[in-house]
Amino acid sequence: MSQTANTPLVRDQAKVMNRFDLISRMVKKLHRDEAVIGGIGYSNFDLWAAGRRPQNFYMLGSMGLAAPIALGVAIAQPERKTIALEGDGSILMQVGALATIAARKQKNLIVVILDNGAYQITGGQVAATGLGADIVAMARGAGIGQSMWAADESHFDELIDRALAEDGPWLIGCRIDTSKPVDTTERDPAQIRDRFMRGLGVKK
Amino acid sequence: MTTDTDPQRAEALRPWHEIVRDALKANDVRLITFVPDNVLRPLIEAVQADPFFTVFSTTREEEAVGIVSGAWMAGMRGIVLMQTSGFATLANVLASLAVPFQIPVMMMVSERGTLGEFNIGQALVARTMRPVLDCLAIEHHTLSRLDEVEFIVDRSIRQAVATQAPVTFILSPLLTGGKVFQK
Ligand SMILES: Cc1ncc(C[n+]2csc(CCOP(=O)(O)OP(=O)(O)O)c2C)c(N)n1
Numbered sequence: 001m002s003q004t005a006n007t008p009l010v011r012d013q014a015k016v017m018n019r020f021d022l023i024s025r026m027v028k029k030l031h032r033d034e035a036v037i038g039g040i041g042y043s044n045f046d047l048w049a050a051g052r053r054p055q056n057f058y059m060l061g062s063m064g065l066a067a068p069i070a071l072g073v074a075i076a077q078p079e080r081k082t083i084a085l086e087g088d089g090s091i092l093m094q095v096g097a098l099a100t101i102a103a104r105k106q107k108n109l110i111v112v113i114l115d116n117g118a119y120q121i122t123g124g125q126v127a128a129t130g131l132g133a134d135i136v137a138m139a140r141g142a143g144i145g146q147s148m149w150a151a152d153e154s155h156f157d158e159l160i161d162r163a164l165a166e167d168g169p170w171l172i173g174c175r176i177d178t179s180k181p182v183d184t185t186e187r188d189p190a191q192i193r194d195r196f197m198r199g200l201g202v203k204k
Numbered sequence: 205m206t207t208d209t210d211p212q213r214a215e216a217l218r219p220w221h222e223i224v225r226d227a228l229k230a231n232d233v234r235l236i237t238f239v240p241d242n243v244l245r246p247l248i249e250a251v252q253a254d255p256f257f258t259v260f261s262t263t264r265e266e267e268a269v270g271i272v273s274g275a276w277m278a279g280m281r282g283i284v285l286m287q288t289s290g291f292a293t294l295a296n297v298l299a300s301l302a303v304p305f306q307i308p309v310m311m312m313v314s315e316r317g318t319l320g321e322f323n324i325g326q327a328l329v330a331r332t333m334r335p336v337l338d339c340l341a342i343e344h345h346t347l348s349r350l351d352e353v354e355f356i357v358d359r360s361i362r363q364a365v366a367t368q369a370p371v372t373f374i375l376s377p378l379l380t381g382g383k384v385f386q387k
Contacts, residue, residue, distance in 0.1 A: 062300045189305040
């Protein structure tokens with residue numbers, strides 16, 4: 001637990017990991033029908049590749065809205081842990097959402113940021129994160145006290161365990177490489193929404 | 205002769221924001237997200253005063269639409285309150301989330317830009333609102349008469365839910381008095 005103690009890591013100290021590996025590790029830990037919102041860019045592609053769950057929602061646009069959508073789910077179902085899986089470019093576009101989440105003190109919400117320092121899906125153009133912006137520090141500044149970088153894979157596992165067990169809101173920053181995603185999400189929005197609502201027990 | 209104790213007349217004397225609040229409540233619309241506007245102030249205060257509602261501001265209107273969309277999919281109905289300039293930021297989220305995913309996002313827009321507008325920016329941006337709603341085939345109604353508010357809001361919420369489609373209520377200055385230039 002040394003990395004989560006009083007001297008949190010900065011972005012430069014975090015290991016560069018792999019998106020699909022991290023998402024697979026996270027999904028394996030979901031035993032209580034936790035909801036997961038996969039943002040645009042490659043985040044939702046590897047969520048799709050990590051195994052179909054009816055509690056997954058895959059975005060097809062609306063850049064930056066994974067965390068707000070997850071916040072809405074978390075408000076409506078306060079007993080269910082809800083995870084937003086968002087790219088660095090995307091969260092930069094809707095960075096005010098971090099302040100809203102902090103102000104709501106939403107206990108059952110976890111934001112996981114997959115930071116490759118770039119807008120990868122559109123051609124790998126460098127993002128502000130690749131030039132020094134630190135999303136975890138920004139989240140802390142917005143008031144999400146439990147914001148930290150995952151130092152490496154085992155630390156990521158540890159942070160996810162804690163975030164699933166203890167009150168949030170949490171923000172977990174992960175530096176990732178620029179590997180291609182493993183699969184491509186099926187783009188059928190009405191079906192994605194219908195499955196998700198059944199997965200959350202809203203439709204029978 | 206009608207008197208103020210006549211129920212119909214008493215209903216007619218209620219301000220628009222109380223009628224809206226009660227129609228939201230009657231239709232179990234519990235979540236209210238907003239970016240503030242002066243004309244919306246009495247409605248925001250009315251829902252904030254009632255513990256039935258969960259009410260909070262967001263940093264952008266898009267974010268507010270994302271939140272009520274998530275809440276709807278998880279079983280809670282919600283509405284976004286904003287002014288015309290805020291609606292102008294929503295074309296992308298409506299076209300990529302609410303409409304294709306068939307999510308009945310409810311929106312209430314305080315109409316600036318007309319009937320005595322003093323800010324040219326508001327007057328220009330207001331002209332984008334109805335064309336955007338029309339080209340996305342989103343149901344919208346302009347509320348201009350007190351006696352129609354209850355019927356329009358109640359029926360349109362039911363329709364939005366039944367048809368899984370967004371709906372927009374535009375609050376005309378004819379109803380609210382709008383925002384007037386003061387020196
Ligand atoms: C409002 C808006 N602007 C631009 C785009 C184009 N676009 C799609 S994905 C994307 C990059 C997303 O970057 P990030 O969240 O870092 O994910 P990554 O591609 O790196 O996985 C951009 C710019 C868009 N879809 N919507």
